[in-house]
Amino acid sequence: MQTQRRYTARRVSEAVPRAVCYRCEKPEAMCLCARIPRVANRTQVLVLQHPRERRHHIGTARLARLGLDNVRVEIAWNAGLHEHTPPAWLPEDCALLYPSPDAQDLYALPEHARPKSLLVIDGTWHTARTLYRDKSWLQRVPHYRFSPVAPSRYRIRREPHRDFVSTIEAIVEALRVLEPETRGLDELLGAFDAMIDSQIEHIGRKTGTPRARKRRSELQRRIPHALIDSFERVVVAYAESSRQGLGTPRELVQVTAVALRTGAIFERMIYPDTGIPNSVVLEHMRLAEHDFADAGDLARFRKDWAEFLREVDALPLLAAWNQSSLDLIGAATGSEVSHLSLKSAYRAVHGADARDLAAAIAKRGLSPEARPLRGRAALRLSSAVEIARYLHTRALS
Numbered sequence: 001m002q003t004q005r006r007y008t009a010r011r012v013s014e015a016v017p018r019a020v021c022y023r024c025e026k027p028e029a030m031c032l033c034a035r036i037p038r039v040a041n042r043t044q045v046l047v048l049q050h051p052r053e054r055r056h057h058i059g060t061a062r063l064a065r066l067g068l069d070n071v072r073v074e075i076a077w078n079a080g081l082h083e084h085t086p087p088a089w090l091p092e093d094c095a096l097l098y099p100s101p102d103a104q105d106l107y108a109l110p111e112h113a114r115p116k117s118l119l120v121i122d123g124t125w126h127t128a129r130t131l132y133r134d135k136s137w138l139q140r141v142p143h144y145r146f147s148p149v150a151p152s153r154y155r156i157r158r159e160p161h162r163d164f165v166s167t168i169e170a171i172v173e174a175l176r177v178l179e180p181e182t183r184g185l186d187e188l189l190g191a192f193d194a195m196i197d198s199q200i201e202h203i204g205r206k207t208g209t210p211r212a213r214k215r216r217s218e219l220q221r222r223i224p225h226a227l228i229d230s231f232e233r234v235v236v237a238y239a240e241s242s243r244q245g246l247g248t249p250r251e252l253v254q255v256t257a258v259a260l261r262t263g264a265i266f267e268r269m270i271y272p273d274t275g276i277p278n279s280v281v282l283e284h285m286r287l288a289e290h291d292f293a294d295a296g297d298l299a300r301f302r303k304d305w306a307e308f309l310r311e312v313d314a315l316p317l318l319a320a321w322n323q324s325s326l327d328l329i330g331a332a333t334g335s336e337v338s339h340l341s342l343k344s345a346y347r348a349v350h351g352a353d354a355r356d357l358a359a360a361i362a363k364r365g366l367s368p369e370a371r372p373l374r375g376r377a378a379l380r381l382s383s384a385v386e387i388a389r390y391l392h393t394r395a396l397s
Contacts, residue, residue: 020224020225020226020338021033021338023066023330023338023339024036024062024066025062026195026198030195030198032063032191032194032195033066035187035190035191035194036063036066036067036188036191037067037184037187037188037191038067038069038184038331039067039068039069039175039182039183039184039185039187039188040069040070040182040183040184041068041069041070041071041175041179041182042070042179042182043070043114043115043116043117043118043174043175043178043179044070044071044072044091044116044117044118045064045068045070045071045072045117045118045120045171045175046071046072046073046074046089046090046091046094046117046118046119046120047061047064047065047071047072047073047074047119047120047121047122047167047171048074048076048119048120048121048122048131048135048138049061049073049074049075049076049121049122049123050075050076050079050121050122050123050124050127050128050130050131051075051076051077051079052123052124052127053122053123053124053127054075054344054348059122059167060122060166060167060168060169060192060195061073061122061167061168063168063188063191063192063195064167064168064171064188065323067184067188067191068171068188072089073122074087074089075344075347076131076135077347077351077352078352079127079130079131079134080134081134082134082135082136083134083135083136083137084136084137085137086137086140086141087137090119090137090141091116091117093115093116093117094115094117094118094119094141094142095115095117095118095119095141095142095143095144096118096119096120096121096138096141096142096143096144097118097119097120097144097145097170097171097174098121098132098138098143098144098145099145100143100145102143103143103144103145104142104143104144104145105144105145105146105147106144106145106146106174106177106178107146107147107177109144109177114178115142115144115178118144118171118174118178119138119141120167120170120171120174121138122167144174146173146174146177166192168188168189168192169189169192172185172188172189222348222349223345223348223349223391223394223395224340224345226317226319226338226340227340227345227388227391227392227395228392228395228396230317231260231388231392232260232261232313233261233313233315233316233317234259234260234261234316234317234318234319234340234388235257235258235259235260235309235312235313235316235317235318235319236257236258236260236319236320236342236381236384236385236388237255237256237257237318237319237320237325237326237329237381238255238256238257238320238321238325238377238380238381238384239252239254239255239256239320239324239325239328239329240252240253240254240255240285240287240375240376240377241253241324241328242272242274242277242281243274244274250328251270251272251273251274252270252272252298252301252328252329252332253269253270253272253277253285253287254267254268254269254270254285254287254374254375254377255267255268255270255301255305255329256373256377256381257308257381258371258381258382258385259308259312259313259316260385260388260389261312261313262312264308264311264312265371265372265373266304266305266308267373267374267377268296268300268301268304268305269291269292269294269295269296269374270295270296270297270298270301271292271295271296271297276289276292285375285376285377286375286376287374287375291374291375298332301332302332302333305329305333306333315338317338317339317340318338318339318340319339319340319341319342319384319388320339320340320341320342320384321341321342321343321357321380321383321384321387322341322343322357323341323343323344326339326340326341342384342387342388342391343357345391346360346387346391349391349394350363357380357383357384357387358383360383360387361383361386361387364387364390366383366386366387366390367386368382368383368385368386369382369385369386370382
């Protein structure tokens, strides 16, 4: 296989890279964003993803990440290492959806026994079994399974058994059992079908010698095209949010952004429906009540945000260190602007060598530029900008 790849690489000629939607990570001509619904699921869905799956062009965990309100994707960066202690992000009442012989039938559970959190392993069946073997803590989590009513609709990847389905199919089937009244699950599978259909159609259109393109270096292949070819379109953002308590939705409090091409700065304070956050939360964000003197509502923020993006670029690309900032802004604006997680891009190059943004800045010896913003956003936004510039420079070096 490797010999064939090298032979093909020697025949390639220079070509312009395809435009990509960095939200659904599909070519813009095959973008799924308009097809993916927002599903207000109560059951928390946790996805443990093998690193090889995170950028797979027909991977389905991204559909869960984009479509479900209550979802968290964790990449198993140390996939090849044995681990006995469960990670800090794993809830105590979590259940594992895995077809082991001793797994309980999800369909047979009475309502009071349904798990509040569901963990799914995302990978090929080979990599999923490897993760299950090497992370022994997984074997101690209560196991559940179900027997699908129909074979997998994953017509491109072959499943090793009739009862084996893709990650998104497993999640949807489980949620149908655990919360049958939840709306949007059929539409989420519809987006999955659309992805498979468009991929099959794309393959069918290929005839003769494939159109070749210049082979990128190994480092460049790890870094998203946007940080190389579309860097001037990037708008780096940072969002602060608060909530009344566990299980309540987060509300935007502050949104800041910098347009890399022009250096234009955006900052808006947003007055939450539930009122100004308490003193403990404000201290954590390094804000004070007087910072909300000019705060507006969400409608005003949406208007100002749309105007800012129109002014900086006709096709802006929104980037942030954490996916949570992108999700909060996307949910508040209903925007389909392409998104890019700088944390994922950074870890694609360096792995999990830094636990957070501050550690990544220190590890790389970067010096964020001071910006006239309120609260900790001044440092965190500038730090995210430095990471974007660092990855851009690395890719071109």
